[in-house]
Amino acid sequence: MKDKKHIITVAVIIVTVVIIGFLARYILMPESFGEHGHYRWNAVSELQKQQVVNQNISTCAKCHADIFQLHEKDAHFSVPCVDCHGAGNSHVIYHNGGDSAKQITKEQATLPKEYKLEGCLFCHKKLKARPSDFPQINQEEHYKFLNVPDIKTKCVECHSPHQPVFMLTSVRDARIHPIVYRCTECHDKKPEKSFKEVVDHPAIFECNDCHSSVVKSFNERPHHNYVECRTCHLYHKENENTGRIYKNGNAKFCLLCHEKKPFKDEKYPPKIEWPTHIGNSKIVPKRDEKICLNCHVDKIHAMDVNFRENPHSKNWVPEHKNFVAGQLEVCKGCHSTNDCSNCHSKTKPASHSQNWRKLHPTFGAKNQSSCETCHKAGACMNCHKIPMPHPKGFDETHKEVVSQKGKALCGNCHKEEFCKQCH
Numbered sequence: 001m002k003d004k005k006h007i008i009t010v011a012v013i014i015v016t017v018v019i020i021g022f023l024a025r026y027i028l029m030p031e032s033f034g035e036h037g038h039y040r041w042n043a044v045s046e047l048q049k050q051q052v053v054n055q056n057i058s059t060c061a062k063c064h065a066d067i068f069q070l071h072e073k074d075a076h077f078s079v080p081c082v083d084c085h086g087a088g089n090s091h092v093i094y095h096n097g098g099d100s101a102k103q104i105t106k107e108q109a110t111l112p113k114e115y116k117l118e119g120c121l122f123c124h125k126k127l128k129a130r131p132s133d134f135p136q137i138n139q140e141e142h143y144k145f146l147n148v149p150d151i152k153t154k155c156v157e158c159h160s161p162h163q164p165v166f167m168l169t170s171v172r173d174a175r176i177h178p179i180v181y182r183c184t185e186c187h188d189k190k191p192e193k194s195f196k197e198v199v200d201h202p203a204i205f206e207c208n209d210c211h212s213s214v215v216k217s218f219n220e221r222p223h224h225n226y227v228e229c230r231t232c233h234l235y236h237k238e239n240e241n242t243g244r245i246y247k248n249g250n251a252k253f254c255l256l257c258h259e260k261k262p263f264k265d266e267k268y269p270p271k272i273e274w275p276t277h278i279g280n281s282k283i284v285p286k287r288d289e290k291i292c293l294n295c296h297v298d299k300i301h302a303m304d305v306n307f308r309e310n311p312h313s314k315n316w317v318p319e320h321k322n323f324v325a326g327q328l329e330v331c332k333g334c335h336s337t338n339d340c341s342n343c344h345s346k347t348k349p350a351s352h353s354q355n356w357r358k359l360h361p362t363f364g365a366k367n368q369s370s371c372e373t374c375h376k377a378g379a380c381m382n383c384h385k386i387p388m389p390h391p392k393g394f395d396e397t398h399k400e401v402v403s404q405k406g407k408a409l410c411g412n413c414h415k416e417e418f419c420k421q422c423h
Contacts, residue, residue, distance in 0.1 A: 055088035057081055063095065067162050073170040074163035075135070075236070075246075084119065084161060085111045120155040132185030133237035145226075146257060147267040157263060158256050165234060166252035168289055174244035178205050180235045218301035226269065249290040258292075321349065340374055361413070365389050385409055395422075 032041040060081045061068035071077060082088060094101045094109030126136040143151055146158075160166070181204050183190045195201045207229045208215045218224050232253075237243040260271035278291060297303060324331060351363070364371050364380070371379070380388040386401060386409070402410060410419070 051089060053087045053089045054080075054082045055092055059092060060088065070160070070163040073172075074167045075165050075171055075234070076162065077171060084115070085113070115154065115156045115161055117152065117154050120159075120161075132182075133235075133243075135234075147265045147269075148263055149265055150263055153263045157261065158259075165246065165248060166250045166256075167246060167248055168250045171236065171244065171246065174236070174246050176242055177235065177245040179237065179241055179243060180205055180230065180245070182230065214301050214303070221301060222299050223301075249293050251289055251292045254292040254296075361389065384412070 030040045030042070033039070035041045057068070057071075057080050071081075088111060090104050091109045091111050094104045094106070121139065124136050126138045130136055139151060143149075143153065183195070195204050215229070218229070232248065234246045234248070235243055236246070255274055257269050258271055259274050264271060293300075293303075353359075385405065390398075
C-alpha cells in the first residue's frame with residue numbers, strides 16, 4: 001500500500017481514545033468498586049448509617065401492642081403499618097424523646113389515621129390486571145349486596161383496618177385446604193351451566209365433593225338464597241396447589257352484614273341493634289365470641305357447635321325475681337333493662353294485682369331499685385307530679401303544695417277521710 005498515512009491517523013485516534021478512557025476510569029472510578037461485585041462496596045455501609053424512614057412493624061408493636069395483636073392474627077398480617085399510615089420516622093423519634101425529638105413538632109410527628117375509601121380501594125378495587133385470588137371487590141356490586149345506598153360510604157364503617165374479617169384465631173393457624181377456584185376468576189359473569197357440561201373444561205374442586213352433607217343442609221336454609229360458601233369461608237391462596245380457608249364464627253364477622261347502621265337500608269339481610277340485641281356487650285369477651293351461632297346456627301348449615309352453658313337453672317323464669325331483688329347490678333353484667341321490659345311490658349309481675357295501685361307505695365319505699373328494673377327513675381314524678389315518696393317533713397309543708405297544685409292531685413291517692421284525720 002503506497003499511502004498509509006490515513007490508517008496511521010485513525011489508529012492513533014483510537015489508541016488515544018482508549019488511553020483517555022482508561023485514565024478517566026482510573027480517576028473517576030469510586031473507591032471499593034468491584035471488590036465484591038459490579039458495585040461500590042462502601043455504599044452498603046453508607047446506606048446502613050442513613051436514618052430509617054419506614055419503620056418496621058416490630059417498632060410499632062413496642063407502643064401499640066394491642067393493635068399489633070389484632071393485626072398479627074387477621075387477614076392484614078402481611079400488610080406493614082407504613083402502607084396505610086405512611087413513614088413513621090418522625091413519629092418514632094418524637095415519642096422516643098432526646099435531642100433529636102426537639103427538632104420535630106407534634107404536628108410533624110402525627111401519623112395520618114383517617115382511612116379514606118380510596119385508600120382501601122387502592123389495593124382492593126377489582127381489576128382484571130390483579131391476580132384473581134387477591135381479595136378485591138366491585139364497589140357497586142358489594143354495596144348493592146349489603147343494601148348500602150351511598151356508594152361513598154367508607155369501608156371502615158364495617159371493617160376494622162387492623163382486623164378486617166375479625167378472625168377468632170390467627171390466619172396462620174387456619175386449615176390447609178386444596179386450591180379453590182370461582183367461576184368469576186376466569187369469567188366476567190358466573191356461567192349458567194356447570195363446568196361439567198362444558199367439553200374439555202378443566203376439573204374444578206367444589207365444596208360438595210367433600211362436604212356433601214353440609215352443602216345439602218346449607219341449600220335447605222335461608223343463607224343459601226343470598227350467599228355462597230366462600231362468602232363466609234374466605235379462602236387465601238398460598239401457592240398453586242393449596243391455600244388456607246378461614247372458618248370464622250366471630251359475632252363481629254356476622255355483624256358485617258347483619259348490624260343495623262344508619263347508612264344501610266331496611267332491606268335484606270335482616271339487621272339488629274348491637275349490642276342491645278344480646279343485652280350487653282360485656283357478655284361477648286367474657287363468655288362467648290361465637291354468640292350468634294348459639295341461637296342462629298339453624299339458619300346457616302349443620303355444624304358441631306360447642307354451645308355455652310346456660311348459667312341459669314331450668315326453673316329460672318319464675319325464680320329470677322328472688323335473685324333480682326337487691327342484685328340488679330349482677331344482672332346488668334349481661335342484660336340491659338330492655339330485656340326486662342321485653343317480658344314485663346307484655347306480662348306484668350305477679351305482685352301487680354288489681355289492688356297494686358293502693359299497695360305499691362309501701363313496696364316502692366322498701367325496694368325502689370326493683371321498680372327501676374322496668375320503670376325509669378322519673379316514673380313516679382310523671383304520675384304523682386311531686387317528688388315521691390314524700391320527703392321528710394312533708395306534713396308541715398304539704399299545704400303549700402295543695403295551694404299550688406290543688407286538692408285533686410292529693411285525691412289521686414288519698415280519700416277525703418284521710419285528710420279529715422288531721423283537718
